[in-house]
Amino acid sequence: MVGTFQSLSLDPPLVTFCVDKSSSTWPTLRCLGRFTANILSTEQLPVCRALSRKGEEKFRGIEYEESPLGTPRIPGAVAWVDCEVLSEVVAGDHYVIVGSIEELVAGQGEALLFRGGKFGEFTLWPTPASDGKA
Numbered sequence: 001m002v003g004t005f006q007s008l009s010l011d012p013p014l015v016t017f018c019v020d021k022s023s024s025t026w027p028t029l030r031c032l033g034r035f036t037a038n039i040l041s042t043e044q045l046p047v048c049r050a051l052s053r054k055g056e057e058k059f060r061g062i063e064y065e066e067s068p069l070g071t072p073r074i075p076g077a078v079a080w081v082d083c084e085v086l087s088e089v090v091a092g093d094h095y096v097i098v099g100s101i102e103e104l105v106a107g108q109g110e111a112l113l114f115r116g117g118k119f120g121e122f123t124l125w126p127t128p129a130s131d132g133k134a
């Protein structure tokens, strides 16, 4: 479970995220050379909490479907980003991972956000009446 997943490049399409060096899951993904980033929805807080625990036990009971890459897509996510691992850079106590997007599939719902130690969702501001008229 990472909270730093972001777009890095459009051409070619790349994403990046950071993994704590103490992660017990990352060595397996590194060996596999691919992963799916599941962008969890506001309905999936329990999944998020479960996957934030340490160790392989946390995957027990989490439903998934296989992507064309053979990586797990969790049903109900807002989007699934299937990637090949392109590079890994050591940065302090984390690794910075760059992934190359193989397939991007949009789901439904609102993305689950984490800020200031709390979970929530993005709130759109009302569009001012003057927008587009200036």
Ligand SMILES: Cc1cc2nc3c(=O)[nH]c(=O)nc-3n(C[C@H](O)[C@H](O)[C@H](O)COP(=O)(O)O)c2cc1C
Residues within 6 Å of the ligand: 001, 002, 003, 004, 005, 018, 019, 020, 021, 022, 023, 024, 025, 026, 051, 052, 053, 054, 055, 056, 114
């Ligand atoms: C909201 C949230 C965001 C997190 N973001 C990251 C992150 O960007 N990178 C990271 O290594 N761990 C992050 N963590 C902590 C990991 O989820 C947790 O340490 C990890 O699941 C450990 O599992 P593992 O050792 O089995 O890999 C985050 C946890 C939460 C709750």
